[in-house]
Amino acid sequence: MSLAEQLTRQNIKGLVPYASARRSMSGGRIWLNANESPFANDYQLDSSVLNRYPDFQPPELIKSYAQFAGVQTNQVIASRGADEAIELLIRTFCENDESIMICPPTYGMYAISAETSNINTKKVPLNADFSLNLDAMAQQKSGVKVVFICTPNNPTGSVISHEQIKAVLDMFEGQAIVAIDEAYIEFSPENSVASWVSQYPNLAVMRTLSKAFALAGIRCGFTLANQHIIEAMSKVIPPYPISWPVAQIACQALSADGIARMQSQLGCINEQKARIAQALTELPYIYEVLPSASNFIMFRTEHKKALFDTLIEQGILIRDYSSQVMLDNSLRISVGNKEETDALLSVMKAFNA
Numbered sequence: 001m002s003l004a005e006q007l008t009r010q011n012i013k014g015l016v017p018y019a020s021a022r023r024s025m026s027g028g029r030i031w032l033n034a035n036e037s038p039f040a041n042d043y044q045l046d047s048s049v050l051n052r053y054p055d056f057q058p059p060e061l062i063k064s065y066a067q068f069a070g071v072q073t074n075q076v077i078a079s080r081g082a083d084e085a086i087e088l089l090i091r092t093f094c095e096n097d098e099s100i101m102i103c104p105p106t107y108g109m110y111a112i113s114a115e116t117s118n119i120n121t122k123k124v125p126l127n128a129d130f131s132l133n134l135d136a137m138a139q140q141k142s143g144v145k146v147v148f149i150c151t152p153n154n155p156t157g158s159v160i161s162h163e164q165i166k167a168v169l170d171m172f173e174g175q176a177i178v179a180i181d182e183a184y185i186e187f188s189p190e191n192s193v194a195s196w197v198s199q200y201p202n203l204a205v206m207r208t209l210s211k212a213f214a215l216a217g218i219r220c221g222f223t224l225a226n227q228h229i230i231e232a233m234s235k236v237i238p239p240y241p242i243s244w245p246v247a248q249i250a251c252q253a254l255s256a257d258g259i260a261r262m263q264s265q266l267g268c269i270n271e272q273k274a275r276i277a278q279a280l281t282e283l284p285y286i287y288e289v290l291p292s293a294s295n296f297i298m299f300r301t302e303h304k305k306a307l308f309d310t311l312i313e314q315g316i317l318i319r320d321y322s323s324q325v326m327l328d329n330s331l332r333i334s335v336g337n338k339e340e341t342d343a344l345l346s347v348m349k350a351f352n353a
Contacts (some may be wrong), residue, residue: 021244029315037214038337064254082208083222101147105324110148130158150181157292186212188293285353300329303353
């Protein structure tokens with residue numbers, strides 16, 4: 001046994017790391033497996049500041065995102081993607097004998113982040129229609145300090161109603177932070193609850209520039225919450241979480257021109273999503289196409305392995321979620337540009353189940 005194996009914490013030894021798209025799949029010429037934007041935009045960088053440490057929370061960035069999200073600057077903290085925000089919430093608010101609550105099928109990093117911090121995870125599966133099981137949540141609420149709810153949900157694309165979110169906020173009033181993951185909210189902005197952060201003292205909303213803003217590569221995310229939650233998280237976050245290049249690019253993306261470009265590109269993505277959804281409903285080997293309020297589409301087919309392998313052979317990567325609870329025979333497609341959609345649909349229409 002190596003020294004590293006001897007010294008590794010017990011809760012880490014058996015940990016299965018998150019199988020990200022890049023970590024679990026390589027190669028391919030068309031990447032439709034990571035919910036990225038197909039657009040690559042140009043930005044200008046000022047290198048004259050690179051010899052200096054960046055601001056702890058770059059004021060221009062915080063101001064720009066607060067304005068975009070419709071909140072106050074003291075209700076925003078920037079982090080290295082929403083993934084770091086997940087860890088911050090757990091490390092800030094959970095003790096070793098406490099738990100987080102998640103509602104699978106959902107984003108896998110909630111449970112992994114809890115496990116790496118030696119925090120328990122209570123799993124309350126969604127209902128068959130992908131709504132929250134409020135009764136089951138209430139039965140398991142003891143000891144829970146953070147509740148993670150993803151809406152639009154990854155990987156299903158489904159949305160949790162405002163009524164259910166309010167019910168959870170009331171259920172955990174005075175007990176737990178309810179963290180609403182809005183990574184895909186630009187694709188259905190009417191479903192956001194960011195405007196509630198002043199009303200609910202236990203609400204935190206997680207956001208990212210990775211999806212609609214086409215900036216997955218810079219790792220920039222945000223948490224929106226009342227001032228007290230933000231101040232607590234500020235004690236835990238590293239001293240320089242946002243580098244100068246990240247801050248500069250993010251501020252350009254959040255300018256009036258950047259937001260207009262994002263919205264235009266979002267329209268193109270939604271157009272291709274509609275094409276894919278329509279085509280999937282017409283393929284005889286697909287028996288269900290799930291409604292989606294995001295930039296991806298999940299569908300079910302009894303021939304999922306053969307189809308998945310055929311797409312890989314053609315250099316097209318999508319994601320297999322059939323091993324997750326409630327997702328038998330499920331594959332997920334991230335929406336690409338027109339050329340990528342053409343290539344995808346050509347292979348899927350020619351597939352002989």
